[in-house]
Amino acid sequence: MTSNPLWSFDSLVAAAGAQPSGSPTVAITGFSIDTRTLEPGDVFVALTDQRDGHDFVSAAFAKGAAAAIVAESYAAKPGDGALIRTADTLHSLESIARAARARLASDARVIAVTGSVGKTTTKEMLRLAFSALGPTHASEKSYNNHWGVPLTLARMPAGTRYAIFEIGMNHAGEITPLTGMVRPHVALITTVENAHIENFANEEGIADAKAEIFVGLAPGGTALINLDNRHAARLIASARAHKIHITGITIDRSIADAVAHFGVDEAVALATVRMTATASSGDAIRDGGRDKLPFTIGTVGLHMVMNALFVTAALDAAAADTPTGLAALAAFTPPPGRGSRTRLPTAGGEILLIDESYNANPASMRAAFAVLPTLPRSDYPRRIAVLGDMLELGPNAPDLHAGLWDALEAAGVDLVFAAGPSMAHLYERVPLGRRGAWAKSSVELEPTLLAALAPGDVVMVKGSNGSKMGRLVTAMQEKFGCPASSETDPPETGPAE
Template identity: 45%
Template sequence: MSALWTSDEIERATLGKASAPFEVKNLVLDSRKATAGSLYLAVKGENKDGHDFIASAFENKAAAALVHKPVDAAGPVLTVAHTQRALEDLARAARARSIAKVVAVTGSAGKTTTKEMLKLAFGALGKTHVSGASFNNHWGVPFSVASLPRDAAFAVFEIGMNHFGEIRGLVPLAKPHIAVITTIAPAHLEFFGNCDAIADAKSEIFEGLLLGGPALLPVDSPYCERLRTRAKQLGVTNILTFGSAACADGRLTHYEETAEGVRIRAEILGKAVDAVIGAPGKHIAANALAALTTVGVAGGDVVTAAAALKDFAALKGRGERIHAHGVEIIDESYNANPASMAAALALLAKAPGRKIAVLGDMLEMGPEGPALHAGIASHLASADLVFLCGALMRSLYDALPADRRHGYAVNSKELAPLVAAAVKAGDTVLVKGSNGSRMGAVIEAIKARAGG
């Protein structure tokens, strides 16, 4: 059976009713992404109701639609009581029928990177299914689990959160055999107040870990012991760590930056492995270590898994290198918090040519926001030019010595032309900020620079 779902199976899982029998190959939440064989899920979002896009899904050749309202449709519909609940039902059914070794990944940063590394690493060992993009919330997790092919040998799900109770609600859909926490850092501080609270919220992942399932913790994090205590309280008996400390079960023994990325050597559960990874940075090594330790714990061949990491390339908005008019742009526009800022600036410090930092606000930092922004000053010692935008970055601007302040604007749109006018061939430009700071505008302006 190659179909992801038949209408019979969906009816049984959701107690819904199909207007005609069908089979689907994949699920889509966006009608524009529907292709032949898709099941279009008409889910109600914050602003839009998926039921308004049924026609577009069928125009794109969707095989069927899942709905909870009467609709005019050009193809089969399966009607349920509520599409969001039905998606969760489908996730539970997908998980129940699966023979896959399931890994759940959470953490303040590095979830998607680690998940993508696991896609390569497990992919070298057997059929692997992973969450798409950063689908890690109340619709992303059920969507990813419900999309699990019945014959996958490995599955990796990213689980995110910005409030207490979120992971607790999501992890039972994934029912992981292995839980991984990549790192704990001040993200979403606005809601949590401090990192102890963030560590506790991430620890909810242990509540849904299958009995006896190992938990993997970041040994170099100051919150590792808190996570360990929390895991034990929640009945986890098998706790392993990854990082540089001598006691780590997955231990980094060598780190070297190369022209293409990094070369690492590690000892994974006592076995030495080498890996070449196509993206630079200590955080990349940390995530690779998390991934390889996970493979080791899952009983996979870590040497094969490590070799597969050579195909890892920096992800869009998370360190992807863009070349425009002889300028090397490091695109970190997807997100930012103090930990990832420090990691990215450390990389910029080693870049060739003039080093230009273009930074936008790190959002959701709570009352500590201005101080956390000002604190970035200590990581800017080797930047040649510094451009800043956003209300919070004003604190960093004020904290910089006058000779280091090269440009400030209230938003990225106004900063973009200043940066585009200043850069020249041979420069390396780091562009980083939270997604909401829209730093992509700066990259577009550099690319669009006339004549270059």
């Protein structure tokens, strides 16, 4: 890396529009806003949000930071290295981000992913597919907000051929500046659902906020839109207003029907699909049905298949070698907490643990439950759902929780464990014979759950990250001797997502 630095100090200072004091003694190889994960050679950016990053500058240099971007008012301390002083550290990070985007080669392709659910999952699938074709850079974890997006851009090597960005929002207007920095050639919206609904009057408002991603599209860019989503027509109208090419993605329709019904420029659809306990495979169809592209992904569910169809369309839109990129998806396994599966050995057989503990809203709950019937009763006679509160749903939260019962019943769930005040509304709807236990919190549910498990169980654990259902995953893994894995908490020195 040292022979090929990410930035020269001079170009970084120029990009930041700031004043240097001192110069680095090591090459700049990365960027960090969090000293816990800082690597030697990183430039530390002292952001000010929930905590003041300036309190961590000394720690950053102690860990080998190449330089630090700090406020003009910052009083240098003994041991500090090269400083880049600026009026506003976040603005400087954004300026560096724009410079990073501007220095990409003209034939590099940038893909941006937004949507109510499935952003990280789709971003990781895209990373895998494009990595088979050339130097690829992608957002880490869910770094999708006002600091995550510019940080990802700042970290992007100049020689990147394919860049993939997750872009998120909690309020209208948040995506516009982020897509303006990213300037994607391909922008996709996985789904529009009632996540973060508490900040919006209705779902149409959420759709419009997601459609802001089209504002930043590079000239000649392509929008990829989920035609099976109830807001498809609204998203298409928005993309049309930006005069961009539109590819529709569908599981429910044929190509001809999709094009005729929605008036999209082209479509990618699904021909066949097969699911085993650990993988899904199928054929994507494009080009008016002339061309069938086989794919396999190491995870189960039609929502995951939909994400793979998005990858197919993104490869096409980036004028990449689509069959080769798609073939790379065979190595895909879901990121932690998003459907990863662990076989837990017990004395009398195994328990299948499905870890969905990272995120939950009504849509992703339903998508997760729908996977359970693909597991044969002969292998897994008992289906257990362990559910924590879905957060940020606003005043309809009780109904949205209670409304999940129909989907649980349709999925043949035999036993329901629930944690949290909102999940109590669902638990009340569960027939007595299918009630495991309810508790105020996941920690209080743990002993009852662990005592109830038996060989042959499939156990799905799902809830919003803030409901801390991941601790039940860890508890099960510890009890049955399997290593734990989970997405870490938000950074110490930066704002939460």
